[in-house]
Amino acid sequence: MAEIMTAREAVERYIHTGTQVCWGGFSYTRRPFSIAREVIRQRDRIKHHFCTMNGGASVEEALAANDLISRMETTYIGLEGIQPVANSIRRRIQDGSIPLFEDYSNYGYATRTIAGRFGWPFAPLMAELGSDVPEYDVFGKAGLRGKNTDGSWIDPRIPPKKFAGSDDPFDGWGLRPHAFEGGDTTANKTNRLDRTRESDKYTGTQGVKVMLVPPIMPEVTVIRAQRVATDGTVRMEGINGPDAEQAMCARVLIVECEQIVPSDELRAAPELNHLPAHITTAIVEQPFGGYPSAVPNYYDYDWDWFVSYGRLNRKSKEEVRDYWTQHVVDTKDDWDYLQRVVGMNRLFELRATPAYGYRADLKRPM
Amino acid sequence: MHYTPGELMVVCAARQIRDGENVFVGMRLPLIAFALAKRTHAPHCTGFFEGGVVRDVPSSELLYTMGDAPNIYGSLWTTTTLNVMRPMAAGDVHLGFIGGAEVDRYGNLNTSMIGDWQHSHPKVRLPGSGGAADIASFSQRLAIMMRHERHRLREKVDFVTSPGYGYPDANHPAGESWRERVGLPRGGPAALITTLAVFTFDKQNGEALLQSYHPGTTIEQAQEQTGWELRLAEDCRETLPPREDELRVIREYDPQGVWTG
Numbered sequence: 001m002a003e004i005m006t007a008r009e010a011v012e013r014y015i016h017t018g019t020q021v022c023w024g025g026f027s028y029t030r031r032p033f034s035i036a037r038e039v040i041r042q043r044d045r046i047k048h049h050f051c052t053m054n055g056g057a058s059v060e061e062a063l064a065a066n067d068l069i070s071r072m073e074t075t076y077i078g079l080e081g082i083q084p085v086a087n088s089i090r091r092r093i094q095d096g097s098i099p100l101f102e103d104y105s106n107y108g109y110a111t112r113t114i115a116g117r118f119g120w121p122f123a124p125l126m127a128e129l130g131s132d133v134p135e136y137d138v139f140g141k142a143g144l145r146g147k148n149t150d151g152s153w154i155d156p157r158i159p160p161k162k163f164a165g166s167d168d169p170f171d172g173w174g175l176r177p178h179a180f181e182g183g184d185t186t187a188n189k190t191n192r193l194d195r196t197r198e199s200d201k202y203t204g205t206q207g208v209k210v211m212l213v214p215p216i217m218p219e220v221t222v223i224r225a226q227r228v229a230t231d232g233t234v235r236m237e238g239i240n241g242p243d244a245e246q247a248m249c250a251r252v253l254i255v256e257c258e259q260i261v262p263s264d265e266l267r268a269a270p271e272l273n274h275l276p277a278h279i280t281t282a283i284v285e286q287p288f289g290g291y292p293s294a295v296p297n298y299y300d301y302d303w304d305w306f307v308s309y310g311r312l313n314r315k316s317k318e319e320v321r322d323y324w325t326q327h328v329v330d331t332k333d334d335w336d337y338l339q340r341v342v343g344m345n346r347l348f349e350l351r352a353t354p355a356y357g358y359r360a361d362l363k364r365p366m
Numbered sequence: 367m368h369y370t371p372g373e374l375m376v377v378c379a380a381r382q383i384r385d386g387e388n389v390f391v392g393m394r395l396p397l398i399a400f401a402l403a404k405r406t407h408a409p410h411c412t413g414f415f416e417g418g419v420v421r422d423v424p425s426s427e428l429l430y431t432m433g434d435a436p437n438i439y440g441s442l443w444t445t446t447t448l449n450v451m452r453p454m455a456a457g458d459v460h461l462g463f464i465g466g467a468e469v470d471r472y473g474n475l476n477t478s479m480i481g482d483w484q485h486s487h488p489k490v491r492l493p494g495s496g497g498a499a500d501i502a503s504f505s506q507r508l509a510i511m512m513r514h515e516r517h518r519l520r521e522k523v524d525f526v527t528s529p530g531y532g533y534p535d536a537n538h539p540a541g542e543s544w545r546e547r548v549g550l551p552r553g554g555p556a557a558l559i560t561t562l563a564v565f566t567f568d569k570q571n572g573e574a575l576l577q578s579y580h581p582g583t584t585i586e587q588a589q590e591q592t593g594w595e596l597r598l599a600e601d602c603r604e605t606l607p608p609r610e611d612e613l614r615v616i617r618e619y620d621p622q623g624v625w626t627g
Contacts, residue, residue: 027431054447074494077494080431080432081430081624090491094488101491102476105495106495107448107500107504108445108495126503127503128457130549131526131527132483132528133495136478136525162562176456186457188456188552195543196551199547238438240418240447296438356435357435
């Protein structure tokens with residue numbers, strides 16, 4: 001049963017030292033900054049956590065700058081046009097203060113969410129073959145994979161292998177183009193399956209190869225949606241990114257939103273809903289809480305903020321941390337942050353142009 | 367007519383797109399190349415954007431990030447990341463674009479880390495794969511775009527994030543056969559587009575061939591900035607400069623030269 005609560009309550013209840021949290025949204029869009037800021041406010045209690053995400057690093061940069069990340073399992077830590085690599089994350093990986101950093105490709109991670117979402121023990125994909133990504137196993141090197149002598153998992157958050165190369169037991173039958181009677185109309189005309197049947201990499205035996213990946217099973221997934229019903233039904237607008245899947249992988253799902261709406265509003269067109277009420281644990285309403293990221297149909301991102309932050313985060317770790325202390329830790333809650341630190345004028349400037357869903361005249365100087 | 371290296375790269379990238387193709391569009395220059403191809407020689411191509419967008423008209427505003435809200439308006443479909451990676455995994459994407467921190471003579475790309483990661487802590491951490499390893503594995507053809515600098519175009523990259531044509535070993539060459547040996551069913555780099563030149567690839571041994579050098583650049587200058595001994599394509603020549611109508615489309619889409627400047 002989903003429960004409506006404040007960001008502070010949600011974080012106090014579900015995010016603790018070492019908790020594996022999967023952060024939703026994609027890139028600079030629909031990122032759960034309200035919960036992230038509350039984690040930063042509670043940084044002295046939480047100390048650090050296991051950060052998981054697929055798609056962009058704006059929230060994660062903020063968490064890293066507050067020394068809140070001890071482990072990461074992710075796909076990409078760039079800030080796109082703002083910064084090639086999020087500097088607070090990068091410098092901590094390089095100096096060892098984020099000692100455990102494991103990465104996957106987007107599709108590798110997304111395939112993990114297929115397994116997690118459907119309750120499969122693993123899922124196959126044909127990417128990562130031939131790449132060094134499967135070979136670089138940080139959790140394995142740290143001795144975190146596998147079981148203790150008593151049969152328990154060394155760390156229940158960490159799968160016993162990063163990847164497992166395997167033969168396709170169906171000999172590539174499911175791959176296109178397929179030998180349909182009359183041929184195949186797929187756009188895929190270039191497969192050389194007969195040749196790949198001779199591959200003996202990963203297994204030592206000849207056959208079609210696949211990479212198997214374990215499910216993602218975060219303790220907590222946090223996403224941001226435009227609307228959530230009082231019962232916990234979730235409706236997202238615009239791009240969905242990895243959220244529909246990774247929300248269903250989690251043990252606890254926290255959804256922060258622009259507005260909580262009557263259940264009837266989302267029941268009127270249930271086929272447009274993304275997540276059913278029964279998987280939502282906590283609902284947090286915080287208008288503008290996705291700031292400085294964009295929430296389609298509500299407001300655009302604050303490009304100026306990101307540009308100036310991209311300069312600030314190159315200063316010393318202490319100076320960057322001080323910035324977060326002054327701007328977020330010292331605020332009472334997100335209303336206090338949004339009104340006092342960001343200011344209503346700025347928020348109003350970012351409001352989406354209704355016809356387009358984004359701010360049509362937003363200036364985005366580099 | 368004056369143009370920037372970025373504008374020429376966009377034109378070279380657009381020339382890789384054929385009409386009617388499914389294109390996995392990366393940020394920055396490939397984004398503009400898609401808009402250019404759509405408005406010139408490839409009006410029937412469809413673009414896939416990894417945040418979860420499928421669109422067949424260029425966005426009405428320039429995009430700054432992969433998830434930008436202007437990419438939603440007027441699109442065919444906004445959906446999940448999985449749903450846009452899906453056609454690529456199924457082999458239905460004809461052309462994919464990626465950039466990288468470093469590339470080697472066999473088209474292998476590194477966006478993960480610099481340094482000896484097998485024996486020690488990597489020296490420099492890069493952003494990671496994102497969709498790059500997937501695009502390199504699954505697209506029927508891959509176009510790579512990057513700055514042409516000697517430390518970026520290397521004999522061998524430190525870490526293979528996105529496989530190109532692999533490496534030769536004692537018994538086998540690099541090339542398409544390397545991809546088959548590791549189980550990749552298709553694909554491989556078709557072009558490496560840099561600030562100085564365009565390379566194509568010899569699929570038999572996986573080696574990059576200098577296909578053309580940009581106006582104002584010589585083969586010697588390209589060699590100076592390349593970490594391996596250049597092999598020239600048989601018909602190696604100067605890159606065709608952008609046409610006026612191509613530059614007009616590019617400047618309409620990126621009037622401030624944010625990505626092409």
